[in-house]
Every structure is written in C-alpha cells, then in structure tokens.
Amino acid sequence: MKMLGQILELASSNRVEIPLIEPLLGMLPPPLSELAALPLWKPLFAALVVPGFATLGLLLLLLPWIERKLCARIQWRVGPKEIVSWLGGIIQLLADSLRFLFQEVIVSRDSHRPYFTQFVLLSFIPALLPMLFVAAGTIIAIRTEYSVQIMLALVCLFPVFILGMGWSSGNRFAFVGTVREAFMYFAYEVPLILSVIAMLLVFGTGDPVAIGESGRLGIVLNPLAALVFFIATAMGTSRLPFEIPEADQELAFGPFIEYSGITFGLAYVLAYEKLYVLSALFTTLFLGGGSGPMIAPLGELSGALWFVLKVIVVMVVFAALRAIYPRFRLDQALKAGWSSILAISLLAIIISSVEVVMWA
Amino acid sequence: MGIKRLKMPEYSFGDKVKWHAAAVGTAFKEAFFPHTVTVHYPKERRKFPDNFRGYILFDIEKCINCWQCAFVCPANAIRMKEAPNKKYYPTIDYAKCIFCHFCVDSCVGGALRTTKIHDVAYADVNEMLAETEQLMEPPEIVREDRRYVEYVIEEDDVRLRRVKGQDYLLVEPPPRKEYSMVCVCDDPESCTGCGTCADVCEHYAISISIEGEYKVIRIDTARCTGCGLCVKECPLRVLRLVRREGEQ
Ligand code: SF4
C-alpha cells in the first residue's frame, strides 16, 4: 500500500500537463483521480501514447494506405478502394493484417529455422527502443544528453537484423537482396552519421527537448545536412529511388521473400517503423521538433501534436517519392553515396563548424 | 569498322535541378488534381465504339451457308453444324475464339454481326461452345452499371467523361453496300491455258481459244457473275475479282 502511494506520488510529480482534462480528473475522489492520472506519468505516456505505441500503431495503419492512395493518384490510378469505399478504403491495412494473421506461416525447408523465426521478431528491438528517446514536444520517456546519438545508434543496428533475416531465409532472391542491403548500408551510413554530427555540432547537445526549445530550425541552419539526411533516409528505408534491396520487380521483396502470414506482416511494417524513427529524427533535428503555435487547452499535448503532424508530413513526402522516381542501379547508388553525398555531408560539417565558431 | 558507342547526353547542374523540380511539381499537381483514368467497371462501363469486337450474334435469315467464316477463322473456333433443314450453320467455341472478327468481316451474307458485350461468364469450358441457337439471341449478362465513361480528348490529352445512364450494347450493323464483281486475268503471259477455270465456271463465261501457237483465255464479262470460283481454282493465281466498271 505504501509502495503504491509512493509510485502514485512519483507519477503525479512528473505528469503530462493537459489543461483540457484537468477538471475531469479533479471531479474524481483523491485515490481514484491519482490512479486515473497514472497513464499521464510522462515516461509512461511517452512510451504508450505519443510518440510511442499508439502513435506508431496509428501511423503504421495509415501510412501504407496514404502511400498507396497518394501514389495511385499521381499515377492516374485509384488505389485501395473497396473496403469501406465511402472512406476511400482507409482500413485497407487493417484488413490486410487480419489476413496476415490467419494465413499459415510457412518456414521453408532450406531456411535456418531458429534464426528465420527469431530475427523478424528481434528486429523490433531497434525499431521500438528508439521510441523511448523520441521527444514529442516536451514529452519524452528517457531524457538524456545523448538521445539523438542513441537513436542513431539503434537505427544503425537495423541492417544487421535485415541481413540476418535474408541470410537465414536460404533463398537465392533473399541472398541477392541481403547483399544489396549490405552494399546500401555502406552507401548511406557514413553520410547519415556525418549529417547528424553536423547538426549536433550546431545545437551543442543531443537532447531533443533542448533542441526543440532552442527554437532554431535545423533546415535553415544547415540545409546541406538536411539534404544528406533526407537522401540517406530514403536509402536506409529502401524508399523508391533506392529501393534496391527489395526490388519488387526482380527480387520480389528481397530479404523478406520467404516470410509469409503474420511474419510477412511484421517484415512489411519494419521498413515503415524505420521510416517513422528516421522521420522523427529528421523532425527533431531539422524541423524544430514540437515547436509550433501553442494550443492552450492541450497543454503539453500541443507540442506533441505539432511533432506528430510534422512527422506525418515528412513521411508522406517519403511516400510520394515512390511515385516520382524510378530506381537507381546498385552501383549508381554506391557511387553517389561515396562521392557526391559524402562530399555534401562533409561540406555540411564545415558549415556547422563555421557557424559554431562565428557564434562563439 | 568498330563499335559505335552511344554517348550519354550531358546535363548541366541547372538542367538537373530544373527537371527534378518539374517531376516533383507534376507529382504535386497530380496529387491534388489527378487525371485518374480508371473505369470502375461493374459500376460503370466504358463506352465502346460501335465496331467494338465483342460477342458475335448470328442471323440465320441472312446466312447463305458459304462456310467462309469457318474457313477464315484463324483459331479454328467455328465449326459448322448441320441443322434439321440439312443446311450447315456456324457454332462458335468461345474457349478458342480470339475475337479477331475475321468471320464477321468475311461473312458474305452479313449474317454475323458484332455487339459491345464483353463480359459473358461461363461455368466451365464445355459451356463456352455457343451453339447456333445460342448465337441468335444476345447472351444474358448482369448489369450493375449506372454510368458510362467516354474518353474524350481535351487539351491534347485523354480525359474521362462520365455520363449517367446505361450504354447500349447491341449495335445495328451499318447498311451493306454490295458491289458486283467481275473476273479479270492479271497476267495473260503466265496463263498456260489449262482450262481449269473454264471447266469450273457454271455460267460458261470463260473460254480457251487457240491463237497461233498459244492458248488464250477469253472472259465474257457479260456472263460473269463474280462468284470467284475460277479465282479460287486457278493454279497459277493469275485471276482476280475486281469491281465492275462504272461502279464506285
Ligand atoms: S472472331 Fe476470329 S477467332 Fe473468333 S470465331 Fe470469328 S474468326 Fe474465329
């Protein structure tokens, strides 16, 4: 009983302030109101609601639909339409995931069974852990000086899991896709890290809340770093100009080709999760995080709202790339990664250094 | 000799930026004002032209039992079937038909005609053989369409125009214009005077006469009905049917 009291006290000391529901909580008698306010404990709220699970889940359900619909419009098609047709087929992905759920999961004879089944689940470690370090406005689960660096490190773990999935599939298409993924990893990793370093130099901290509160737009401070980060994100998430590892046309989803049923569903959303994390990072570093006009009744949620909206815009831009550009060849992407993009990222670091020296 | 190499065109940085901007701009424009060209088929139908090559209908009154349709069919889909009146009429196997409509085009009597029906469903392959009786009635199809879609050319591009109401699917064939034909010999030099044409002609329009040391073919155009039997039989393929003079 005493422990519970302590927990409740701790929780109420670090609460998400939302003036809109404050009177509602006040109407409840004391122990109940504190219990009801428990989900508002900041770390819990961040992990569960925004920017964590609930937001991620909603975006995962919506983004593939937005992507398909948007690309269809640009390409003079219609896109998903039949399921709830008056809403334009908005729950298409829900229907798809139901189907995935009831489909048989086939583990092929040539695959390395334990790794094959585990890697698809394990790959959620680098997908979900960064959620703890994303700041939606001022709402963040774990606030440290090194959030951005930790997120980046976790994101860089992704290809390892994808390589593991492809390798354990025991399928030649998966192998080709895996090798391509490895090559792409070489192509984008260094510029990505360099562009983040450039931004950390300018801001002088890796704390996303502090970056957001500094009120400076990264994309104005260092547009070159933003450009490099954007391209590297497209490469890292296999979006279309660089959809080289998955290459639907000749590799049929590359490293994930052997997955079926719900494991396919998981592999399918993996790229979107990575896109979410990288878009969140992009928003934090370059678009000012949760800064925006304050909406008073929402309190701290206002910043979160702006943050999520910005993330959605960034993700939609990435989604639209699919309809605009054809695919690069692997050697072209590698060449670009190691020549022009690397050069631009180095230039970005120089710009940042100059800015830091000038302001010091 | 030597290999001719094609050079990549050189693009300046300005060009690249311009074209990237153009691509993104187009995508942006289409995302908000798309020129979608999809026809939502069962709910609306595309309006096809009257000479659309669809399901084929047969009019027994006009058939002269010439077998031309069965001869011409490249897919061997037409089989002639004997009717109680001892005449042969076509049946079409839609499992084989490739909808080239050679049969419709070559039908002498105008007995075969096209419709705009393209969505007949069958339970199995055997059912796809349409007997003569079936060909005489339009097939039964389910229509859910409330609109039809026309493709119109606007601003040099194809646009869709949706019109309320159902499009008609049965088309009246255009009135036939008949020409009387006459047989001519294209290349009298090659004619060997074998006399096959003269033998086969039912109206005694062709005769072979000997002039000097050559046999020469004479065609009496007044008697020729233009049936084309001689043209079919000539081993040297020097006979041809042409329109009778004075006709358009
Ligand atoms: S449309 Fe062509 S393939 Fe079909 S029956 Fe006629 S001639 Fe044969």
Ligand code: SF4
């Ligand atoms: S071509 Fe026409 S007229 Fe001749 S048999 Fe066939 S359907 Fe009858």
